[in-house]
Amino acid sequence: MYTREHFSVPLPLMCDFVQEKSFGVLATFHDGRIHTSPLPLDLREAEDGELFVAGHVARANNMAEAFAGGPPATVTVLGPDTYVPAEWFGTRSRIPTWLYCAVEISGRLEISDATRTREDVVVLIDRLQKRAVAGSTWTLGEIPENLAEGYLRNIVGFRLLDLEFKSCFRLNQRKGGTDSLAGALADSDETDRLELARLVLQPPTTTAAPNA
Template sequence: MYTREHFSLPLPAMCAFVRAKSFGVLATHHAGEIFTSPLPVDLRSDEDGELFVAGHVARANDMSEVFGTGAPATITVLGPDTYVPAEWFGTRSRIPTWLYCAVEIRGRLELSDAPRTRADVELMIDRLQRRAVEGPPWSLDEIPANLSEGYLKGIVGFRLRDLRLTSCFRLNQRKGGTDTLAEALRSDADSAVRELARLVLEPPTTTGGGCPAS
């Protein structure tokens, strides 16, 4: 993914963004074919502190046949975005542009066996469930065994290893008119565009260290 230094985030901020969104588009290629799948993204660290992404697709998805090949793949995680007319800068002498937030995760696909797939699914559900609702965690054990077994047989798990993260947060950095732009963004009916107002005024700048364990 093309980016520039002043649009790039340090690793901890990229990890925080990916974990907050937890959804992206996996893309890979094999035998002359390009495959893409939107899916949940679970960015974690193993016992050695190495980052990886755990995920799964439907067994009927042709992409599942690629997981065991060790093929390179990317996951793109997108945040809020919007077109910005010149008027939002308070002058028509500015060129209209687009604001957006994106993190690209590059790595190598690794097929997960059935036990690891179940463990990864349970960990992801637990993390997302705790974030979504209060109360005890939800488990696959709460549903009849035939339902959970049928669900697990219908998916194929993978891990994306040897990760390289790149970011592009295009938020009007190094340009004027930020306050006027933020005011225009805050007045938009779309809550995602209003979120950009906060990011324009306070771009993510977390520094130091590697990606914290989840």
């Protein structure tokens, strides 16, 4: 992913962003083809403090064939985005652009055995359940055992290890017209634009400079 220093956010913010979304596109290369899959993802720490991403794909997915070889792979997690017309900058002499937030995580794929796959599925479900339903106590154990085991047999778990992170939060940094842009975004009823209205005024990037 192409990025610039002033579009990059600190690692803790990248981790928070990925954990909040918990969904991205995994890409890898196998047998002369690029394979991609959109899927749920769980970024967390191992016992030694190293970060890893856990996930799974359907066993019928051709991408699963690549996992055993431990290939390099990349996960892309996207946040809010929008097209920006010139008028939103308060002038007609600006080139239209696109605002967006994205984090890219690259590493080495490692296939998971049945025990670790189940563990990772349970951990992910538990975290997302508690976030989606206040006070939720639902667990995978509430599904009839034959259905749960059938589901687990039909997926292939993996972990992405030895991680490298990149981020690109393109929020009009170092450009003019920010106040006008934020106002135009805030006038929208679209969730992405409302979120971007806040972000362009206070970019979370490491070297953000005043750009009003």
